[in-house]
Amino acid sequence: MLYAILCYNDENAVATWTKEEDDACMLRLAQVEDKMASKGKLGPVVRLQNTTSATTLRKTSGEPLIIDGPFAETKEQFLGFFVADCDTLDEAIAFARDLAVANPQGGAYEIRPLAIYKPNAITA
Helix, strand or coil, rough: CCEEEEEEEEEHHCCCCCHHHHHHHHHHHHHHHHHHHHHEHHHHHHHEECCHHHHEEEECCCCCCCCCCCCCCCCCCEEEEEEEEEHHHHHHHHHHHHHHHHHCCEEEEEEEEECCCCCCHHCC
C-alpha cells in the first residue's frame, strides 16, 4: 500500500532557521529517508516552497477565481510530503514517527493511503 506522509508545520518558525539549522534538519531527515529507500519503499519526497509563493484556483460557481497565497489561513502550513510503500499502517506510522523525531520543530504528520488515479502516468 502506498501512503502519503503529509508534513505540516509553522513555516514562519522554520523560516527563522539558520542555513546550518536547516542543513542539520535535512541531514537528519535524509538518514530516515535512506532507511526506507534502502528497502525500496521510498517514492517521491517533496519540500514545498513558502505559501507566499502559492496561487490558488477556487471555483464555487461561475468562473474560477485565482487567488495569491494558500487556500486557508492556518497556524500550520502544508510544507511537503513523502510517498512510502508500506506493508501496513503501523509501518507508515513508524516512518512518520522517525521523521517527527528528526525534525526539531515538531509539527504534524498526516498519514493517508494513496490510490493511483492514473497508473499509466507513473514511470519507473
